[in-house]
Amino acid sequence: MERIPNLKKSTLSRYANKFSPGRVTANPGRKAVLSVTTKSYIRKQIINGTLKTAKAVHKYLVCTGYTISYSGTIKVMKMSCFDMSIR
Secondary structure (H helix, E strand, O other): OOOOOOOOHHHHHHHHHHHOOOOOOOOOOOOOOOOHHHHHHHHHHHHHOOOOOHHHHHHHHHHOOOOOOHHHHHHHHHHOOOOOOOO
C-alpha cells in the first residue's frame, strides 16, 4: 500500500470487499502474551504449591519458550488475581 502513491486505505478495503466478500480477516486488538491454557496451568500450579513465587513462574515461562520480563510476569499474575510482589 505504501508503494502505490495516492492509494488510500478506504479504496483498498472497498475493492477487497467487492471482489472477495468472504475473506477471513484477522481479529483486531493486541495479542495475548500468554494463552488461556498456560494461565490456567500456572494457576493450578500456584494453588498446588509447585510454583510459589513470581520468580518460579518467570523461570517456568522462560523455560517453556515465552519471552516475557519478570515485571511482565508479575503483571500477568496480578491480572489473574494472584498478588505477587517483588521481594
